[in-house]
């Protein structure tokens with residue numbers, strides 16, 4: 001295990017159910033965090049709770065390209081380089097095709113696929129230049145296995161997997177590592193707007209999903225965890 005102490009870690013989606021717990025764990029381990037979220041109150045409360053200066057936070061709307069531009073400017077005005085990028089942001093719109101609107105599809109692709117692409121454009125060059133770095137994305141198991149109603153979500157997450165696997169090939173002569181974390185259902189606000197028969201009390205506890213991220217941030221420099229799959233034992237409604 002390699003310590004995260006003093007590492008410059010960008011955590012995108014730090015206000016989410018998984019993100020904020022990962023932020024707390026990484027902070028406890030001494031990481032130098034830069035946090036993003038969309039909700040101003042949630043972001044500032046988290047920063048205060050973890051004693052992270054406001055300068056090391058950014059309000060980001062992942063659907064707004066100028067917002068991502070500002071993020072990279074703010075990040076590099078505070079930190080000279082980036083060691084770890086964790087993308088814990090995303091949206092889930094799970095509906096059958098008859099109810100799935102074009103706007104749902106576009107929004108899902110913008111947040112779950114286009115925004116990660118722009119993040120890679122903004123932050124990979126610094127890692128490549130430094131000759132090291134770690135990128136963690138969370139496609140979830142719906143980026144590996146299809147599910148009814150997940151046409152938009154799975155399209156975005158399969159796309160994310162394809163993009164990262166391709167970038168991994170592009171970077172294979174560098175020391176930049178990529179990890180794809182395939183989570184099954186995690187009990188978080190992600191599910192609040194999803195109308196599906198699932199038992200949230202049988203899902204992975206958000207704290208445990210965050211621990212997986214915390215663990216992955218400390219993977220040994222001599223190796224890489226290319227993929228991790230963490231699923232609930234059983235969360236299907238009976």
Ligand SMILES: NC(=O)c1ccc[n+]([C@@H]2O[C@H](COP(=O)([O-])OP(=O)(O)OC[C@H]3O[C@@H](n4cnc5c(N)ncnc54)[C@H](OP(=O)(O)O)[C@@H]3O)[C@@H](O)[C@H]2O)c1
Nearest residue numbers: 013015016017018038039061062089090140185186188190
């Ligand atoms: N929960 C699950 O069962 C599960 C399973 C597999 C994979 N995943 C993946 O794990 C990641 C984290 O999920 P979670 O459970 O923590 O979800 P969550 O609690 O809903 O958090 C989602 C995060 O994404 C941010 N976000 C969403 N849309 C945004 C936008 N347009 N601009 C900026 N930020 C935006 C949210 O910001 P605000 O809160 O500030 O709006 C929040 O920080 C996602 O990629 C999700 O697809 C989740």
